[in-house]
Amino acid sequence: MRPLLLSLAAAASSLSLAQQTSSASAAPETVPTILGIRGANSAGCFAATSMSLAWGSASSLRLDFADMRASVAPADPYDSEAAICVTSVELGAFPAGWRFALADVTYAGHATLAGGGRLESFAAIAYFQWEHLKNTAAVDEPTVKNASGSYLMNVPEMKVNFGTSGFYDQDFSVNIPNHYAASAWSPCFTGQEYSYDDKMQVQFQFQAYLTKAGFSKTGSGVFGRAAGPALTADFNVVWEKCDPVERNAWGQFRMGDYETCKRIGPTGTEGNPTVRW
Secondary structure (H helix, E strand, C coil): CCCCCCCCCCCCCCCCHHHHHCCCCCCCCCCCEEEEEEECCECCECCHHHEEEEEEECCEEEEEECCCCEEECCCCCCCEEEEEEEEEEEEECCCCCEEEEEEEEEEEEEEEEECCCEEEEEEEEEEEEEEEECCCCCCCCCEEEEEEEEEEEEEEEEEEEECCCCCEEEEEEEEEECCCCCCCCCCCCCCCCCCCCEEEEEEEEEEEEEECCCCCCCCEEEECCCCCCCEEEEEEEEEEECCHHHHHHCCCEEEEEEEEEEECCCCCCCCCCCEEC
């Protein structure tokens, strides 16, 4: 069964990413720090240790997936399989007075297909979330958090249909443009992010959909390189100068005061908690 993908909400009104990209030729001298990678137990991507992430430059972000593979065979009772990876990347040390967007992503890998087996489509989704601690005296006052987020990229399906013309056994490279109705920029950074008060992360969802539908008795296919990373995703990152004051109005989705934690006094019973949610 095809997995359910995140749907795109109505975008905030602003200039399109294609319009903005032409003015974003400059880039900061430093890139955000990768603080951590958290893998999700998705099909073909089982742990953070199975992937690597690196900035080649301010304009290039690469993810390598060691285990993102899928296969279908004539004897299989099912006719489709998806290689899926969902991972959250925690970032910090952003350049002050800048914001970034994802212009496109290029997938590179290998597929071996025969008898009606085909690599039907790819998906690429990136969601940026900013969590802010509202008060600055959390020990003495109730802890109150706000959060906001936006899709930097949301392509739930891009058809490629490798293998439809017969036997296929080769490397591929697929570029997925970020055709967005409105600009999908990150917040404008102050340079103080990922302190005790601010935490920021990007959740990525990648998918390759392999199928032999209509050829259940003969179709077969394997997605993923035999050696090296099974799949590589290269993002083209664009930057532009901005005013950090505007950051507080950022986000397609906003949650105000969504989490509170208040310290309470002792009740007289030893061992009782001093913090209540």
